[in-house]
Amino acid sequence: MSAPAIKTVGLSRWYGEVQGLAGLDVTIQHGVVGLLGPNGSGKSTLMRLLTGQIHASRGYVEIFGERMTPGHFKSFRVLGHAPGEDIHFENERACDFLLLLAKLGGESGASARDRVDKALDRIGMTPKANVRLREMSKGMRQRIKVAQAILFEPPLLLLDEPLNGMDPPSRRQTLDLVREYSNTERTVLLASHVLHEVDAITDHLIMLHHGRLLAEGQLSDIRNLIEQKPRRATIRGKGLTQIAAKLLSEDRLSGLTMEGDDCLHLDTRDLTKLLLELQQVGADGQIETLETDDQKLDAVYDMLVGGSAR
Amino acid sequence: MSAPIIALDGLLVRYGKFTALHGVDAIFSGGSLGLLGPNGAGKSTMLRSILGLVRPTAGTAQVLGVDARKSGTELRRRIGYMPERDAYIGGFSAVRGLAHLAEICGFPKDDAMLRAHDVLHFVGLGEERYREVSTFSTGMRQRYKLAAALVHDPEVLFLDEPTNGLDPQSRARMLGLIERITKDHGLHLVLASHLLHDVERLCQEVWVMEGGKMRLSGSISDLTAAARGARRVTIANDQGAAFHAAAEAAGFACSREGDGRSFVVHHEDRVVEPDEIFRLAQNNQMVITSIRPAARSLEDAFLEVLEGE
Amino acid sequence: MNGVMTVTAFAWRQRVRGLRLLAPLAIALLPSLVLLLGLTFGHNPDPLNLYRRFLVPVSLYFVLPFVTMFVMLPVLQELYSKGAIGYFFTRPVPRWQPLLGLFLGGWLATIPAFLAAVLVPAAMCMAVDQAADTETMTNLTEVWMQTVGGLFGVLVLASLAYGALCLLFGVWSKKPILWSFFALFIWGVLFGTLPGDGQMWSLHYYLFGLAREWCGITEIWTGMFPPVENPPTVFVSLMGLGLVMTVSLLLAAFAARQRDIL
Amino acid sequence: MAFRAAEYERYTGPRSKRPAWWPLLTATLQRGWSSRWVRRITWISLIQGFGLCVLAYVLNDVVPTWRELTERVGEMAGAEDEIKLDGRVYLWLLNMFVYPVLLPLALLFGYDLISKDLETNATEAYFARPITPASYLLGRTLAFVGFLLAATLGPMLMVWLADYATSEAEHFQEIAKVPLGITLALSFIAVVLALFVQAVSVLTKSGTWTNLIFVVIFLFGSAMASILYNMTDNVDMLSISLLHNVFVVCAYIMDELPKRQDYADPGVVFTVMSGIGIVSFMILMRGLRRRSMLG
Incomplete structure (x- = not known):
């Protein structure tokens, strides 16, 4: 694919008088990219803009060469997204929740079920498929979130703090999954606060601070600069x-x-x-x-x- | 040394048919204790029984030499608990809410207010004392919860995921605060965390729990003892594969880690000396950027314990 | 349409599973309680008259707005307040599809409550209302069927319109409870019950129109019905309800595209 | 922001043995008072009371024969009952305070009681400290009741004192039982209301829903009650309406229950009100116990 996975041009967003993101220009090709920055630096704003959940105040985003706006639902075929907030479908069983999203993605019947089984297997939650989300721990819900993001094996995966609240075994498993996933020429954008874990899976970083781009590139290059x-x-x-x-x-x-x-x-x-x-x-x-x-x-x-x- | 800080003797807790704790025996004699275990291991049930909020089905939990079941109320005066979720008194300024909590623990009104100010200064919220907690950011809320756990001057501090959701700076700051309290002021600490780096930094001892049972209790240094004289080596950019080949050729066992530039190098029958590695690099025109003994990380040790059975 | 059906099933599941149906059912059974007390302590009751004079208005004044609110508001609010609606809106289907699905699912979930509100009192009345010979019996059963079916029809159709309003407030506002209370109760029930020409502007006016025709309440002033000189015809009433529903749904779809998530 | 490196210190001061609900009570009062509308309503109520004191002074001292005058006017208007002004005036006064003051206060203040604690998860902060669900409830309810009484009973007693101080001695006989009556009536209503509001908020877990349900129960309770009364001609049906019950409780305790027929039997009313109180209390204890399980 020639068009970059993510391209933002002068991307900005204000919430009233609060600045979320200001004039962000980045281009991401493929591989795992770590998105770092303190709280309130604009990471979640960026994630929401990339997934068309909010409107940009100025500038625009292109996903594989196509403009992403809240109405442009076709782009969601190539994009998987695990938001940072807790999942909140408490009454659903894990498999029902995933099946619902699989069907919303256009699959039906057996093939939808197949996708759900595969995704559950990948995050190692097959035995918990019938547990309600309310009865799961936060870490387990986080894994379900990752599962719904990889349901359609999209070429672009956006993960916002996927490790938050996970216990160490799940952390390791999720990191392994991300590593494995990116090996096949796909793009994963991973926002995280835990630096040593980002460090362990990628060298390519985007750092935001005060809503602006602080640094982008390989860790050692950044260091050299x-x-x-x-x-x-x-x-x-x-x-x-x-x-x-x-x-x-x-x-x-x-x-x-x-x-x-x-x-x-x-x-x-x-x-x-x-x-x-x-x-x-x-x-x-x-x-x-x-x-x-x-x-x-x-x-x-x-x-x-x-x-x-x- | 007087009575142990926490002594669990056959602690068994059942909720209806579900057994949350299967007769746990353990002793924590003071210092800093890390409470590890996957989700649902029974950590929070244990915490509840220690605070005297759950009546154990069998066995006892003694804290500070007092039976938690019989005198939970008195005990909670001497324990500071920092919950994982946000918890604050709405409609009050930060300092008024803290003073109120201190009063509930039996502080006279004036002392409670003084103490609330002091504690907020200590955690670095001095400037925000008079604001409402609902306007605080994540990092500030976590520090506020720490202040709330400290305000009634407890002897033991229970922290549940104190660094959860914090960005690196706030996390470092939080760890620094906890370190100061425990090291300089002799408060005993029980820390439940999924971030094993934090546990490694703050604690000397760990309890590893799984499925309502105590899987391991011991000191961290024993758990993470260096593995058979191996070394962890990092190579400058783009030379990883070459180093790997060269090391294997020289008879070392070499396992790649993470980003592809770090390796753990060991030899089957002897200790790997640093000079050997340096020579190896020199001979192959490579640049070594770091080398140190390959201590097991707490994470490795922890996962090993869980997989043990 | 696959998307709509899936979300409809989801919303229905959400509202019906567990104890969620308890609150709307409790509200729906209040007329039955009223009736029970009325039958037990009242003297010489004429059940049909009782049903028409008291239970039809109670269902319209009370059961309808509150069951609709209790079922429809959480459908959207739970999703929007926590940003969970993002899971639906980041799928390759246009946003109106999940919205329509939520609306239909929520509406379906009000039906059991309305059934309970209509059938339980009717069953109680019919048990008391023993006619002497079989001929009047069949006749009476027919009248009962018409009244009960009519009331059920009014409730179900009305909850389409009021439910669409709730959906609109859920998408458009961060305080949908207050807005819905205002729209359903103050504008709908209270305003619609005031005597005078003003009531024409309230949706409840048209509900009363339907109820008069379908439940056989032919007099101008019956029980708690407001006095109206020229009650609206069935056609006009249906048009009124349909218009409110369509406009609300369109506005909701528009608002969903405009409103940011979280 | 500056970081002041204040150091942690151990506390060496005294610790009192005061029960844990006491600080909760004072803090709740403070929190209630910090709400603007609560303050406004209370002030209005107090000013009203003060105005009535002045009125009592004017009537007793300036127009000492006002009582006979009014009674004559009443007879001319053809009142059916024998006119017994003193106690009836106080009942009328009481209702003037209960409906516009007590009910809005219960709504506004009640939100503060438990809804807010549930929203900010404050129960977790409380129950990790030496306080049990029972003493938590005691502190909150006492504060609520105390506040309601201060806003309603306070001005009423003021009026009574003014009336007593300015009128002639034999008048005291007629109004002697009034303070006890209004205290009992108001306390009973306030306790039931406090428990009821809190129970609703524990069930709904949201302030807005609590207020809505509270309003709905009051409105529809009255509507249902009158429908049922129409249907059955049984006056006891009216005890479904809380507003009606409040009136009957006040009137009965003050021994001023009008002799008209459309009031439910006081026994039924008291049973219903006590039932509401007890059920609310049970719901509350259950909800709070569950909350006291941390984590």
Whole structure:
């Protein structure tokens, strides 16, 4: 497919005088994309705009090249959506709820039932098919939400905080499902607050803050763009003073902090060179552990959002 | 050390035909306890019996040396409970609502008001004291609930999913607050959470429950002990596959994790030393961006316990 | 149309399953309670007259608006207030389809309540109303059938129009209870019962028109019916109801496209 | 926003042994008073009472013979009953306070009682603390009753005192039983109303529905009652109407029940009212117990 899965142009939305989203331009092709940002940064607004649940105040969204507006129901064939709010069909049994949505999607009879069975199987809820949603825990309802989103195996999947309230086994299972799903050239947009879980499944990120686009792209690219901050490597091991002295003399470092006897923080502008250097030292057996900040989503998130917040 | 904070002795709770707790025995002698378990494991029933709100069918729950069933009311004066759902007194300003809750726990009127102000300052809601809670954002509401759990100066704190739905900053802030209360002021903590990273950071001990039974109780450090001298290694961009091949060729067992750049490297019969890995990378012109002992995460350990039987 | 049928089944299920039908049924059985007390403590009752003079108006004044509100309002409000309607509106069918389905399902769910409201008192009356010989008996049964069937018809048709109004308020407003109370009770019942020409503007005027024709209440002033010089004909009444229903449904469909979810 | 790094402190002050419903009572009163319409109605009621005090003073001191004058006017108009002005005036006064003050207050204030707590999930915050469902209910109901009494009984007693202070001594004999009567009548009605409003809100779990149902029950209770009375000619049927019951309760307790036929038997009325109170109480306790199971 040539048209991008999602393309937004100058997308904005105000709620009265409250700003939800302001002038968002992004294009998403395929793969898993993490959508990050503090509460109130516009993630849910974006999700609702993408699914045509609310009108844009300005700008527009294209889903696979087609304008998405609340009336444009044909686009919903290519789109699966798990909203962030709780599911609230308390009196329905899980299978009835899914069957209802399958039929609304245009299937009927046996083929609808087939889709429901498949979706339930994928989230591992087949034994719970006849349980009413009211009797389920929040985590189980979250999984049903994911199931209804993948009912038609759409090429675009939008998941808003799908892991919220799930217990650890379900979290892992859902993440596995997302990973598996995206492997087949489909697009998944995953909004989440739990950074290490986003980190575990994707490197491609969109970060929103105050309703505006803060950063978009690969994690390491984003990190490289933040130039004013030097990069930091932390090592633990033996004889660190000598290593420090050596590195200082070669003028590679922009900063150096010693923490106790066995921990050294090294700040540099050229991380790759420093790492190669450390590799040399490490091969001699002096380094026990090595860590760099750009590998961690938390650190990048802190730099981008933490600095500008409040 | 006096009586244990919580001592469950054959605690059995039935609702009609359904058995929520199958005779649980456990002792928590103080510090910070993580309460883990999938949904429906019986955590909330246990919490209710500890607060003296449910009459156990058999067995006893002793909290702070007192039988929860007999003197639940007295006990709830000494326990701070932070519910998972939003819970506040409507129609009152934040500070007035807290003072009211403190008065119910037996604080004199003036002390209750003073205390409400102090606690709100502590959780960082000082500026919003006089606003109504209904106007608060998610993060503020969670901190308000923490303040409400603290306002009557409890000895034990029960927190139910305190970081649920919080964005990373608010979450870090919430964890920081809880850490300060427990570490610096000696409050005992029982934390029920699905976010095992939080539990790992705050707690020393865990109880793992499933299906109304206690599956495991022990210290986190035992649970997450490093696995047989393995190392977790991360490689710079685009070199993952090459590293994988090289490591296997050198005789290591190498398992890929997550994004494809992280690996757990181990060797069947010996400890993997960092220098070996560095040399391996050097020989293959790769850049290692991190290396550390592959401790099991609490998540792995937890899932393993659940799958155990 | 597949979408409409599916949602109709869903809405019906939602309203009928569990104890949900209890509240409308309780309201619907109030006339029966009135009748029971009336039959037990009253002297020399003439059941048919009793039914026409008291139960028909009670059903129209009380059972109709409140059963309709209790059934139709939650159908939409539960979905809209929590944003759950989004599950229906993010499907590849136009929005009017699920809306129409909800309307039909809710309307179907009022029928059991109306049946109870009409049949239970009638059965009680007929049990008391023992005619002497078989000839008057058949005659009487016919009259009873006409009265009961007529009342049921009026209730069911009226709840189409009032239900459509409830649906419109549910889609269009965040406080549908107040609006519906105003429309169904104050505008409908109270305004329609006032004497004078003003009552022509209330939907209830046309219901009374139908009830007069169908339930055999031919006098101008019977029991609690408002005095009307020229009661509307059946045709005019049906047109009035149909117009209100159609306009409400169209406006609801329009509002659903305009209103943001949450 | 600034973050003030205030530190957590342990509390070392005293803890009182006061029962847990006491703070609940004061807080409920405060919360009720903070509602604008509750305040307005209460003020109107108090001002009314004050106005009547002035009237009593004027009548007793300025026109001391007003009683005989009125009675003569009444005889000329051809009243059937023997005119017994004093007690009847107070019954009339009582109704003037009950209908426009007590019922709207019950609606407005009643919303605050439990609906709001259910909406904001406050019951969870309460029941994790040393308070039982029974004492919660006690605190709330006492506050409600106290408030209703302050807004209705207060001005009435004021009028009575003014009347007593300004009239001649023998008049006291005639109005001596009045304070006890109005206190009993109002307390009984207030308790039943409080329990009833709360029970409805526990069942509907929503403020708007509670108010709607409350109005509906009052309106249709009256309508049904008159229909039934028409149908059966049995006056006891009127006890379905709460408005009617309120009147009969007041009149009976003050021993001023008119001798006309269209009032239900006080025994039936009291049974119905007590029944409503008891059923409401049971619904409330059941609902609250269920709520006290946290999580």
